[in-house]
Amino acid sequence: MSDKINYEAGFGSNALKDPQRVVFITPKTSAKVKGDIGKKVMSYPNLLLREAIALEVMVIALVILSLFWDAPLEQLANPLVTPNPAKAPWYFLGLQELLHYFPPIVAGILIPTLVILALVVIPYFNVNIKSEPFWAANRTRRFLIFVVILAALLVFLVFFEAWSVIAPTLAVALLVFVSYFASAGGPRSAEFLRTRPVSWWVMTWFIAVAVTLTVVGTFFRGPGWSWVWPWR
Amino acid sequence: MATSPIELALNRLRETRAWRSIFRRGPARSNRTRSLAIFGNIFLHLLPVKVREQSLRVRATYYLGSFSFLLFLLLTMTGILLMLYYHPAVPQAYLDMKDLRFVVSNGVFLRNLHRVGAHAMVIAVFWHMFHVFYRGGYRPPHQFNWVVGVVLMLLTLFLSYTGYLLPWDQLAFWAITVGTNIISAEPVLGHDVRFLLLGGNLVGENALLRFYVLHCVILPLVAGMFIAVHFWRIQKDGGLTLREDHEREGHERQD
Numbered sequence: 216m217s218d219k220i221n222y223e224a225g226f227g228s229n230a231l232k233d234p235q236r237v238v239f240i241t242p243k244t245s246a247k248v249k250g251d252i253g254k255k256v257m258s259y260p261n262l263l264l265r266e267a268i269a270l271e272v273m274v275i276a277l278v279i280l281s282l283f284w285d286a287p288l289e290q291l292a293n294p295l296v297t298p299n300p301a302k303a304p305w306y307f308l309g310l311q312e313l314l315h316y317f318p319p320i321v322a323g324i325l326i327p328t329l330v331i332l333a334l335v336v337i338p339y340f341n342v343n344i345k346s347e348p349f350w351a352a353n354r355t356r357r358f359l360i361f362v363v364i365l366a367a368l369l370v371f372l373v374f375f376e377a378w379s380v381i382a383p384t385l386a387v388a389l390l391v392f393v394s395y396f397a398s399a400g401g402p403r404s405a406e407f408l409r410t411r412p413v414s415w416w417v418m419t420w421f422i423a424v425a426v427t428l429t430v431v432g433t434f435f436r437g438p439g440w441s442w443v444w445p446w447r
Numbered sequence: 448m449a450t451s452p453i454e455l456a457l458n459r460l461r462e463t464r465a466w467r468s469i470f471r472r473g474p475a476r477s478n479r480t481r482s483l484a485i486f487g488n489i490f491l492h493l494l495p496v497k498v499r500e501q502s503l504r505v506r507a508t509y510y511l512g513s514f515s516f517l518l519f520l521l522l523t524m525t526g527i528l529l530m531l532y533y534h535p536a537v538p539q540a541y542l543d544m545k546d547l548r549f550v551v552s553n554g555v556f557l558r559n560l561h562r563v564g565a566h567a568m569v570i571a572v573f574w575h576m577f578h579v580f581y582r583g584g585y586r587p588p589h590q591f592n593w594v595v596g597v598v599l600m601l602l603t604l605f606l607s608y609t610g611y612l613l614p615w616d617q618l619a620f621w622a623i624t625v626g627t628n629i630i631s632a633e634p635v636l637g638h639d640v641r642f643l644l645l646g647g648n649l650v651g652e653n654a655l656l657r658f659y660v661l662h663c664v665i666l667p668l669v670a671g672m673f674i675a676v677h678f679w680r681i682q683k684d685g686g687l688t689l690r691e692d693h694e695r696e697g698h699e700r701q702d
Contacts, residue, residue, distance in 0.1 A: 252499060252501060252689045252690075253499050253500050253501040253689070254499070254500055255497040255498060255499055255500070256497065256498060256499075256500050256503070257478060257481045257482070257496070257497055258481075258485050258491075258494050258495055258496055258497060258498050259475055259481045259482075259484040259485050259491075259496075260475070260481070261498065261500075261503060262494065262498050262503065263491075265503060265510070266510075266513055266517075269510045269513045269514060269517060270517050273514055273517055273518070273521070273567075274521065277521070277560060277563050277564055277567065278560065280559075280563045281556055281559035281560040281562075281563050282556065282559075284559065284563065285555065285559060286555075286558050286559050286561075286562035286563075287616075287618055288544050288545075288548065288614060288616055288618075289616040289617040289618045290616060290617050291538055291541045291615070291616060291617070292537075292538075292541065292615050292616055292617055292619060292620035292650075293617065293620070294620070294649065294650075296617070297621065298617055298621055301621035301622070301624065301625050302621075302622065302625065303622050303625045303626045304607065304608060304611050304622055304626070305566075306569050306604060306607070307608075307626055310629065311625065314629070319629065319632030320632050320633070320634065323629035323630075323632040323633075324629075324632055324633045324637075331597065331601070334576075334597045334600075335594055335597050337580070337585050337593065338585040338586065338587070338589065338590035338593045338594070339590060346583060415581070418577070418580055418581070422577060
């Protein structure tokens with residue numbers, strides 16, 4: 216990147232026409248190097264045309280789906296007849312699965328609130344803006360911290376017997392171990408994992424847990440929230 | 448240039464005084480009139496006049512944000528049509544579902560399209576959010592727009608959830624009962640919030656009416672305003688987050 220610096224300085228002496236600017240770079244920031252991000256084109260028609268194509272593709276796909284799949288309609292609502300299990304809409308079944316393991320105040324209130332707060336504050340954490348790999352510095356120390364956090368988390372989850380959280384957590388933890396022991400210049404997938412920043416790992420773990428919980432709650436839970444196999 | 452009769456007719460139409468009074472520009476054949484087409488239009492002016500060629504590539508965004516918005520439009524249109532056949536009352540709401548299936552022409556298709564679109568929108572919004580995260584789209588100067596996006600994600604969930612009750616069948620009733628019971632687990636305000644939402648202690652007529660008003664009026668209006676801010680801020684924050692050349696090369700080597 217350093218061999219690409221290509222700038223001009225000192226345009227003219229007319230201060231009104233070419234104001235001179237002084238840039239202060241405070242110790243904690245770095246000067247932003249603006250690389251080449253390509254040329255611009257007119258939104259009309261380039262963007263609008265693509266949006267129109269997106270609309271058409273989407274409508275065609277949804278119309279085909281609507282022709283072959285019928286929206287469910289059960290019996291008239293009856294407060295006296297409780298179906299077993301009574302399930303929330305699919306996007307809340309992850310939460311309902313959590314409710315199976317943890318007390319309602321934790322699974323129903325605390326965890327969703329913390330997740331939303333975490334999502335909101337993501338951009339206001341200015342740590343690691345350059346998204347350096349997790350193992351770029353302090354390898355041993357970071358590895359120890361990771362192992363301690365993982366162990367504490369697993370003890371907590373095992374205590375509540377939250378198996379459908381433990382499984383994706385272990386899977387992602389395994390990938391973290393792979394990324395730690397992978398050496399530079401290995402196979403592509405190992406190299407990809409090795410260069411991931413910590414934020415990538417946290418989000419991937421979150422998505423893995425959320426998807427597992429939702430899938431388990433949707434397909435693998437039957438009467439009394441017991442485990443069932445969807446194909447039986 | 449204009450060869451077909453349709454094009455000739457269109458060109459003649461563009462020359463009329465009425466057309467010119469509406470659009471106040473000539474045909475979009477120069478960059479000036481193409482710019483006017485965007486910022487001279489109250490809806491399109493939320494978009495930038497120019498976009499980076501790179502940000503138009505499918506692999507840059509998979510058009511997930513576009514799909515989320517277009518699904519919102521589709522759901523608004525199918526929702527308005529469904530409103531013509533729907534009464535938010537017990538048990539008429541359920542009878543209207545039966546009418547949609549057996550009496551209204553294409554009623555099944557209309558309801559299917561709304562339902563499929565709703566599921567698709569939830570998926571598109573979540574996928575959009577995760578994709579933006581992995582691309583680092585939340586970084587300065589896009590911090591605030593990320594927060595607007597989180598609000599839109601929550602509004603999408605609320606919209607879908609309030610719509611879930613409206614068919615007034617067993618599925619709807621018990622899904623809402625289960626969901627709103629979670630709220631009352633909150634020790635301080637839980638019961639009050641649930642009472643406010645349902646208009647009572649049980650899911651009943653008042654709950655149906657409140658969910659109907661939320662689903663058809665309040666939430667779409669609020670979501671519409673946040674969507675406008677979301678689009679506007681993309682433009683004001685200088686377009687999408689794009690990889691610079693050296694990063695992109697490095698990335699492509701990894702692929």
